[in-house]
Amino acid sequence: MHHPICTSRCAVAATLQISYTERAMATVKKTKDETLLRLGKTISKIRREKKISQERLAYEANIHRTSINRLEIGEMEAGILLLAKLCKALQMTVAELFSRAKI
Numbered sequence: 001m002h003h004p005i006c007t008s009r010c011a012v013a014a015t016l017q018i019s020y021t022e023r024a025m026a027t028v029k030k031t032k033d034e035t036l037l038r039l040g041k042t043i044s045k046i047r048r049e050k051k052i053s054q055e056r057l058a059y060e061a062n063i064h065r066t067s068i069n070r071l072e073i074g075e076m077e078a079g080i081l082l083l084a085k086l087c088k089a090l091q092m093t094v095a096e097l098f099s100r101a102k103i
Contacts, residue, residue: 060089
């Protein structure tokens with residue numbers, strides 16, 4: 001059986017953590033970078049034009065599917081190696097991707 005004081009403190013701590021996390025996520029959502037959003041929308045558009053699912057693109061690029069999703073919605077920055085793998089799977093160059101995204 002849990003001690004009432006400990007249970008109460010744990011509940012308060014959990015509530016504070018959730019509140020902090022929700023505020024942090026709200027801040028992230030509000031401050032998404034326009035370049036990341038443009039890049040993500042472009043990746044999504046190209047993928048759909050080629051009729052490739054996120055799962056298939058992730059497999060072809062050897063990237064986790066959630067990374068594809070996070071890239072497409074502008075929640076994740078991509079390093080050059082990740083972009084190179086992604087572009088290879090999309091059969092295009094990084095320069096072509098950047099040009100289409102107007103970066």
